[in-house]
Amino acid sequence: MLDGFEILTTSGVVLWSKSYAPVSSSIINGFIKDVFIEEKVLPGASVADDASASQNPTYKKEQYTLKWASVKDLGLIFVAVYQSLLHLTWVDKLLDNIRIIFVDLYRDQLKKPHTSVVECDFDGYFDQQVKELEGAADKNPQRAPQVTVNDLTPPSSSDNGIEGLPPPLPGLAAVSQTGQLKKPHNNGDSTDITPVSTPDTSRPTTPASHILGGKAGPKSRRAKKAMNAPANASSGDERKGKPKKDTGKKMRRWDADGMADDDDGTVLDYSIQSPDEDGMHSPEINAGIDGIDMQSAGTRTGKGQYVLKDLDSEVHSILEGANEKKSQSASSSSGVVGSSLGVISGLFRNVIGGKVLTKEDLAKPMRAMEEHLLKKNVAREAAVRLCEGVERELIGVKTGSFESVETTIRTAMESSLRKILTPTTSLDILRSITAVTSPSNLNPLSPSPRPYVISIVGVNGVGKSTNLSKLAFFLLQNNFSLLIAACDTFRSGAVEQLRVHARNLKELSARESLAKIDLYEKGYGKDAANIAKDAVSYASSNNYDVVLIDTAGRRHNDTRLMSNLEKFANFANPDKILMVGEALVGSDSVAQARSFNSSFGARRGLDGFIISKCDTVGDMVGSLVSMVHATGIPVVFLGVGQHYGDLRTLNVGWAVEMLMK
Amino acid sequence: MAWTSSHSWLASLMAPTPLALTIGVLLVLSIPLFLHFVIYRSTTSTTLPTFLLVGPSGSGKTSLLTLFERGQPATTRTSQTPLTVELSLPLTTPAASSQYRSAADPSTQFHKKFLLADTPGHGKLRHHAFDTIIKPQNLKGIIFMVDAADISTSTSTTGAAGNEALRQTAEYLHDLLLLLQKRANTKTSRAPPDIPVLIAANKLDLFTALPAPLVKSALETEITNVRNSRGKGLLDSGIGMDDIAGGAGEEREWLGEGGEGKFTFGQMEESNVQVSVVGWNVVGAEGPDVQGWWAWVGENL
Numbered sequence: 001m002l003d004g005f006e007i008l009t010t011s012g013v014v015l016w017s018k019s020y021a022p023v024s025s026s027i028i029n030g031f032i033k034d035v036f037i038e039e040k041v042l043p044g045a046s047v048a049d050d051a052s053a054s055q056n057p058t059y060k061k062e063q064y065t066l067k068w069a070s071v072k073d074l075g076l077i078f079v080a081v082y083q084s085l086l087h088l089t090w091v092d093k094l095l096d097n098i099r100i101i102f103v104d105l106y107r108d109q110l111k112k113p114h115t116s117v118v119e120c121d122f123d124g125y126f127d128q129q130v131k132e133l134e135g136a137a138d139k140n141p142q143r144a145p146q147v148t149v150n151d152l153t154p155p156s157s158s159d160n161g162i163e164g165l166p167p168p169l170p171g172l173a174a175v176s177q178t179g180q181l182k183k184p185h186n187n188g189d190s191t192d193i194t195p196v197s198t199p200d201t202s203r204p205t206t207p208a209s210h211i212l213g214g215k216a217g218p219k220s221r222r223a224k225k226a227m228n229a230p231a232n233a234s235s236g237d238e239r240k241g242k243p244k245k246d247t248g249k250k251m252r253r254w255d256a257d258g259m260a261d262d263d264d265g266t267v268l269d270y271s272i273q274s275p276d277e278d279g280m281h282s283p284e285i286n287a288g289i290d291g292i293d294m295q296s297a298g299t300r301t302g303k304g305q306y307v308l309k310d311l312d313s314e315v316h317s318i319l320e321g322a323n324e325k326k327s328q329s330a331s332s333s334s335g336v337v338g339s340s341l342g343v344i345s346g347l348f349r350n351v352i353g354g355k356v357l358t359k360e361d362l363a364k365p366m367r368a369m370e371e372h373l374l375k376k377n378v379a380r381e382a383a384v385r386l387c388e389g390v391e392r393e394l395i396g397v398k399t400g401s402f403e404s405v406e407t408t409i410r411t412a413m414e415s416s417l418r419k420i421l422t423p424t425t426s427l428d429i430l431r432s433i434t435a436v437t438s439p440s441n442l443n444p445l446s447p448s449p450r451p452y453v454i455s456i457v458g459v460n461g462v463g464k465s466t467n468l469s470k471l472a473f474f475l476l477q478n479n480f481s482l483l484i485a486a487c488d489t490f491r492s493g494a495v496e497q498l499r500v501h502a503r504n505l506k507e508l509s510a511r512e513s514l515a516k517i518d519l520y521e522k523g524y525g526k527d528a529a530n531i532a533k534d535a536v537s538y539a540s541s542n543n544y545d546v547v548l549i550d551t552a553g554r555r556h557n558d559t560r561l562m563s564n565l566e567k568f569a570n571f572a573n574p575d576k577i578l579m580v581g582e583a584l585v586g587s588d589s590v591a592q593a594r595s596f597n598s599s600f601g602a603r604r605g606l607d608g609f610i611i612s613k614c615d616t617v618g619d620m621v622g623s624l625v626s627m628v629h630a631t632g633i634p635v636v637f638l639g640v641g642q643h644y645g646d647l648r649t650l651n652v653g654w655a656v657e658m659l660m661k
Numbered sequence: 662m663a664w665t666s667s668h669s670w671l672a673s674l675m676a677p678t679p680l681a682l683t684i685g686v687l688l689v690l691s692i693p694l695f696l697h698f699v700i701y702r703s704t705t706s707t708t709l710p711t712f713l714l715v716g717p718s719g720s721g722k723t724s725l726l727t728l729f730e731r732g733q734p735a736t737t738r739t740s741q742t743p744l745t746v747e748l749s750l751p752l753t754t755p756a757a758s759s760q761y762r763s764a765a766d767p768s769t770q771f772h773k774k775f776l777l778a779d780t781p782g783h784g785k786l787r788h789h790a791f792d793t794i795i796k797p798q799n800l801k802g803i804i805f806m807v808d809a810a811d812i813s814t815s816t817s818t819t820g821a822a823g824n825e826a827l828r829q830t831a832e833y834l835h836d837l838l839l840l841l842q843k844r845a846n847t848k849t850s851r852a853p854p855d856i857p858v859l860i861a862a863n864k865l866d867l868f869t870a871l872p873a874p875l876v877k878s879a880l881e882t883e884i885t886n887v888r889n890s891r892g893k894g895l896l897d898s899g900i901g902m903d904d905i906a907g908g909a910g911e912e913r914e915w916l917g918e919g920g921e922g923k924f925t926f927g928q929m930e931e932s933n934v935q936v937s938v939v940g941w942n943v944v945g946a947e948g949p950d951v952q953g954w955w956a957w958v959g960e961n962l
């Protein structure tokens with residue numbers, strides 16, 4: 001069984017939701033952050049227009065599994081949450097169908113600018129789908145239910161819900177214009193055909209109790225709203241009185257009819273509240289909603305019987321329509337005349353903008369963009385993924401006026417690069433150090449001061465020691481006392497090299513009367529993890545502010561040396577593990593970043609990159625992107641030269657400009 | 662003979678024929694009308710006064726926006742894209758721009774319409790907010806939302822990292838104010854309009870929340886720290902890039918006067934940025950309480 005289902009916008013408003021069991025809001029927030037913003041869960045390789053839910057990667061958090069579908073041009077996300085222990089095969093189908101139905105019903109409202117309100121009375125449609133798909137899955141547990149026209153057509157003649165309707169048809173037709181009629185019908189039906197959607201329906205229930213049980217939540221919300229109503233009246237408009245009166249009249253007529261029906265209580269409640277709900281909005285919105293209702297009611301009456309049939313058939317006609325449209329668009333694009341006309345108008349649109357982008361339009365410029373990124377030294381894997389991401393984002397999007405496809409791609413690529421390179425949280429290392437070495441004494445709960453530990457890792461010869469001493473120089477200038485721990489006990493000459501750096505820095509700090517700096521060394525051949533641990537305890541007993549640990553360079557595919565890193569991370573427990581990577585390195589950067597990131601055990605990863613030798617590559621700063629893209633870990637520093645002062649922080653705007661030049 | 666013919670041609674053109682006269686009169690009358698409509702149309706669609714909602718993720722921006730739109734806050738999730746809605750000032754709150762109108766003026770009977778723009782607060786998506794400030798279209802004010810419960814020290818014992826939420830919030834606010842200061846100091850032919858900032862300490866319904874005055878002092882202290890460490894920090898790689906979005910520019914910019922000593926919001930007045938702090942709650946057992954909001958909007962509209 002599902003725990004919850006939500007329809008939300010990318011702007012963060014939940015349009016409709018149904019919850020079967022309480023799910024903490026952190027679950028869906030975490031899902032949005034990880035999947036859409038930080039892109040930790042990379043979407044599958046397939047690039048399709050609003051791919052079916054089954055093609056989207058499943059997201060798991062805590063004990064929940066989340067499946068989702070999206071509609072890009074309307075900025076909608078559909079999420080289903082259920083316990084990971086369950087194996088619900090029909091959820092993908094549910095998401096796809098709900099997406100089609102919801103968009104079909106409310107497209108006009110969703111497109112309206114400057115509002116976040118979507119008036120939707122969606123419970124019935126949703127329950128119908130759950131019941132149907134779950135029922136089908138129960139019947140044939142082997143195969144996922146396929147919604148075909150045949151098994152959809154309901155046995156309407158034997159349908160109690162319709163027979164039970166009061167006879168006066170003219171009254172009914174009038175009622176149907178308000179668009180609210182579907183509601184009681186649906187509820188009546190779902191009780192006839194054993195509904196599985198609500199927990200209390202395993203036993204046969206009377207329609208009334210079922211409705212009341214299902215409606216408890218919204219009702220109380222409405223009650224609250226009714227209480228708020230006087231407060232809102234001040235912000236209302238004089239004109240609102242009119243539509244209100246109209247709906248009121250219709251509803252009253254329904255009331256009279258509904259008395260005969262046994263679920264009058266709910267209907268009454270509904271009709272009383274709905275004008276109120278309308279009254280909440282500005283007159284334009286109000287008018288718009290009325291217009292839509294009239295329209296859809298009109299088409300439905302045009303089909304004659306459909307009005308009197310139940311929700312099932314409405315849902316199926318929507319789904320059918322969507323299928324038809326799909327097959328139609330597939331066949332029309334193959335027609336010769338159609339395609340040549342399309343090409344001409346496409347060319348035209350390319351100049352003046354307003355073109356709806358398809359995969360074909362994007363193919364060539366995307367190839368060019370990929371080439372461009374490769375030229376900037378972005379690893380192929382990252383370039384391909386980036387382009388796929390942009391393509392996925394753009395398919396189905398309309399280009400702006402006077403915007404060519406190329407510029408649209410360019411802008412999209414720029415913003416996606418910016419998003420990748422911008423760190424999630426700030427990287428102010430000075431503030432992090434101060435917080436640890438001198439925690440605020442205002443707060444009695446804050447921990448006692450201790451040294452801040454930074455360790456530097458990386459492959460051989462990328463400049464670990466050099467960058468470590470640059471970092472040391474920077475920290476010295478900010479008057480932090482430093483202990484450098486020489487934990488490269490492997491390569492001969494490593495300790496001596498650090499000794500030289502330490503001596504230089506010591507001289508410098510003496511000259512400018514800065515803080516103390518010392519080297520902690522234990523020679524070669526010993527276990528690096530133990531030395532690091534000793535260095536940290538030595539530093540805390542001797543009041544050093546920062547411990548900088550140099551480690552042995554290791555090839556990322558050298559499993560023996562890489563496995564040492566986990567023990568090292570456990571023993572030294574660094575606050576920050578920074579990996580030095582070369583700006584020069586090409587496709588290897590992705591593999592390097594990945595294997596270092598995963599080498600510290602399950603609970604620990606890298607905290608940042610130092611990209612060295614940036615001065616030697618000009619504008620080919622692609623390895624920045626490759627490494628960040630592969631791991632989602634930010635670039636903390638850039639090495640830009642041979643001097644102690646040649647360390648910079650990353651300016652994202654600069655990097656993006658370099659890459660897009 | 663050539664000159665006579667040309668003369669007659671000219672003469673007939675200049676002659677006050679009824680046709681020429683009517684065309685002339687029509688042109689003279691219609692051009693201003695035409696221009697008026699063209700300009701009027703093109704401006705009204707873009708320059709409805711706008712208020713911008715910024716603040717870290719989870720501070721309640723989208724909740725606030727939905728509260729004003731519907732009278733009660735909607736359920737919200739982390740935002741990924743900006744959202745703009747059109748609101749109108751209630752008749753009871755006078756707008757500053759109509760203070761010289763008489764009470765009987767029929768135009769005061771209409772709602773003052775304005776736009777409220779929500780932005781995502783996630784660290785990776787803040788460029789939406791900054792872009793709006795760099796290229797503002799009739800921007801009348803900025804509301805910076807703070808989760809007063811999250812930044813209070815008693816609740817966040819995140820251990821070594823100190824009070825992470827307060828640090829993040831202060832950093833965002835620092836960057837925002839710095840941007841506003843830079844904007845005020847750029848030398849353009851016409852001075853950019855002042856943009857007031859309202860710092861809203863939200864979630865005061867929670868008992869762990871700091872009251873507004875404490876939020877103010879906590880933020881001021883923390884911004885002082887941010888400013889100090891920014892001053893001591895490394896230069897960034899974009900040095901020499903001379904656009905306002907790029908950050909550093911040639912020389913480092915300080916927030917407030919000279920960047921010495923403690924930062925107070927009062928220092929922002931030098932750059933014509935008025936900062937005020939209020940406390941409220943968007944959600945809560947006793948319903949929302951966002952006093953001061955409409956008054957503030959009215960003052961700045």
Ligand SMILES: Nc1nc2c(ncn2[C@@H]2O[C@H](COP(=O)(O)OP(=O)(O)OP(=O)(O)O)[C@@H](O)[C@H]2O)c(=O)[nH]1
Pocket residue numbers: 012025716717718719720721722723724725737738739740741780781782783806863864865866867941942943944945
């Ligand atoms: N107790 C309490 N909770 C609130 C208040 N205002 C907002 N919240 C809750 O805070 C959470 C986050 O609110 P949002 O409006 O989504 O936050 P946001 O600022 O839009 O966040 P982003 O979109 O991620 O930038 C929601 O669960 C709200 O219910 C308040 O005044 N009191």
Ligand SMILES: [Mg+2]
Pocket residue numbers: 011012722723724737738739740779780781782
């Ligand atoms: Mg939001």
